Structures are given as C-alpha cells and as structure tokens.
Amino acid sequence: MKILVFDIGGTEIKYALCDENFNLTDKKSVPTNAYEGGKRLIERVVEIAGTYSGIDRIGISTAGQVDSEKGMIVFATDSIPGYTGVQIKQIVEAEIGVPCAVENDVNSAALGEAYFGAAKGEDNFLCLTYGTGIGGAIFLEGKLFKGNGCSAGEFGHFVTHAGGKSCTCGGCGCYEAYASSGALVRAVKAKTGRDLNGREIFAEFDNPEIRTVIDEWIDEIVVGLKGLVYIFNPSLIVAGGGIMNEKYITDEINVRLAAELMPSFRCAKVVKAQAGNDANLLGAAYLAAKQ
Numbered sequence: 001m002k003i004l005v006f007d008i009g010g011t012e013i014k015y016a017l018c019d020e021n022f023n024l025t026d027k028k029s030v031p032t033n034a035y036e037g038g039k040r041l042i043e044r045v046v047e048i049a050g051t052y053s054g055i056d057r058i059g060i061s062t063a064g065q066v067d068s069e070k071g072m073i074v075f076a077t078d079s080i081p082g083y084t085g086v087q088i089k090q091i092v093e094a095e096i097g098v099p100c101a102v103e104n105d106v107n108s109a110a111l112g113e114a115y116f117g118a119a120k121g122e123d124n125f126l127c128l129t130y131g132t133g134i135g136g137a138i139f140l141e142g143k144l145f146k147g148n149g150c151s152a153g154e155f156g157h158f159v160t161h162a163g164g165k166s167c168t169c170g171g172c173g174c175y176e177a178y179a180s181s182g183a184l185v186r187a188v189k190a191k192t193g194r195d196l197n198g199r200e201i202f203a204e205f206d207n208p209e210i211r212t213v214i215d216e217w218i219d220e221i222v223v224g225l226k227g228l229v230y231i232f233n234p235s236l237i238v239a240g241g242g243i244m245n246e247k248y249i250t251d252e253i254n255v256r257l258a259a260e261l262m263p264s265f266r267c268a269k270v271v272k273a274q275a276g277n278d279a280n281l282l283g284a285a286y287l288a289a290k291q
C-alpha cells in the first residue's frame with residue numbers, strides 16, 4: 001500500500017510517502033503560506049498529491065480542531081484564515097479519487113506514539129506537548145478520546161493558578177502560562193533580563209540563577225500533571241516538545257510527581273515522546289491505512 005501523508009502546520013506543510021510497514025520515505029516540505037487562507041491551502045495539498053501516481057490512500061494531520069468522521073475543520077484560529085469549515089476529506093477524495101483520513105495534529109502525534117513510539121501497547125495514556133503553548137491528547141481504553149466538539153485535551157488552558165497570569169485564550173491562570181517552554185523563556189527573562197531560548201537556558205544549567213528558574217518551572221509542570229493523573233489515572237504520560245530532550249526535566253518530573261501523588265497513583269510514568277518529528281505523519285498514515 002502506498003500512502004501519501006501530510007502534516008499541515010502554521011508555517012510548514014511536511015509530506016512523505018509511507019508503505020504498509022509504516023516506513024516513511026521521500027520526505028519533503030513547503031511553506032504553508034497560511035495568509036493565502038484555508039481553501040488555497042487545501043488546493044495546494046491537492047496539487048502536490050496530483051504529482052504522485054499509484055497512491056492508494058491519503059492521510060492528513062493538520063492544525064485546528066478536526067471532525068475526523070467528516071474530515072473537516074470544525075474550528076481554526078486566524079493563524080490560517082478561512083480554514084474553519086473546510087471539508088478537507090471531501091475535497092481531496094473528489095480531486096484525487098482515493099480515501100482520505102484527516103486528524104488534528106496533536107491527536108495524530110498521539111496515534112504516532114501509540115502505535116510506533118513511546119506509548120506502544122499502552123491503552124490509557126496522555127500526550128502533552130510543551131512548546132509556545134501546551135497541546136494535549138487523551139488516549140483512553142485503546143482509542144483517542146475526542147470530546148463533544150472534537151476538542152478534548154486542551155490541557156494548556158486547564159487552570160492551575162486561580163486569578164493568575166493572563167493567557168492567549170482570554171482567561172487567566174492557565175497551565176500553559178506557567179508550564180510551557182514559552183513560560184520558561186519568559187521567566188528567565190524576568191529574572192535575568194536576558195532573552196534566551198530553551199537550548200540556551202539549558203546550556204547555562206550550572207548558573208544558579210537560571211537553575212532556580214528551571215526548578216520552579218518544573219514544579220509548575222508537575223502541578224498540572226498531578227491533576228491530570230488524578231483525573232485520568234493513566235499508566236503513561238508522553239511529554240513532547242523540543243525542550244523535553246533535556247533528560248533532567250523528565251527525571252525531575254518523575255521524582256517530584258511521585259512524591260506528590262497518593263501511593264496508588266504512582267504508577268504513572270512520564271516519558272519523552274519517541275516518534276519525534278515523524279509522529280504526526282505516522283499517526284495520519286495509520287488512520288489512512290485503517291480506512
């Protein structure tokens with residue numbers, strides 16, 4: 001089986017071919033040109049797909065809230081104007097003539113981890129991606145839990161500080177305002193006056209001032225995870241985002257989380273995502289293959 005898979009992000013569309021053993025080959029990318037709008041974006045996906053021959057399926061991982069049954073965008077922010085309501089599956093199937101599966105990017109990554117990565121064989125796990133904000137996906141009893149409006153798992157806007165810092169969602173005190181890698185960058189700036197990115201912050205791990213900020217930030221990560229463990233009782237939490245390549249973070253999270261939890265909940269381990277940059281593509285390929 002030859003599956004063409006896409007990962008549509010705010011800045012880049014990545015795509016690759018995938019075989020029945022889920023090996024990705026011929027990886028490419030083009031700029032998203034989000035300013036051209038959601039309709040044009042899907043036209044470009046169709047144009048790319050049209051350059052391939054002998055494709056059996058198409059799998060698409062995309063930013064935005066996705067109704068994967070209908071293969072449409074339920075809601076997308078203005079980062080891709082006019083994307084809300086675009087019937088991706090219908091358009092692609094009509095133009096290319098092969099079955100198409102569409103899923104949200106964080107959910108695709110969770111599927112990638114479930115079948116090919118850190119969560120292989122796990123029936124109940126959570127995925128959290130720590131970047132500018134915090135994305136999440138919930139995998140329960142062997143499948144994705146999507147919620148009523150296909151938008152469950154927005155862990156970034158789960159309130160951990162009543163009346164706290166204001167957030168991009170319009171609320172305040174949200175988890176991502178304290179525990180995202182963006183929040184770490186802001187906290188370092190507030191403490192030292194320096195603009196450092198995640199990698200630069202960890203390069204100065206031995207600087208006591210920076211180390212204090214890192215440790216306080218890890219406490220913020222743990223506060224949110226503690227709540228999630230009590231709600232979902234997962235066996236595993238997969239932590240993604242480039243910052244999680246720093247082993248100190250996941251090691252500390254595990255120690256501090258276990259110390260905070262009641263003994264019967266301490267089986268929840270936190271591990272780094274493994275499927276990495278390919279997780280979204282592999283998750284979309286899995287869904288496409290299943291169609």
Ligand SMILES: [Zn+2]
Pocket residue numbers: 156157158167168169170171172174
């Ligand atoms: Zn928020």
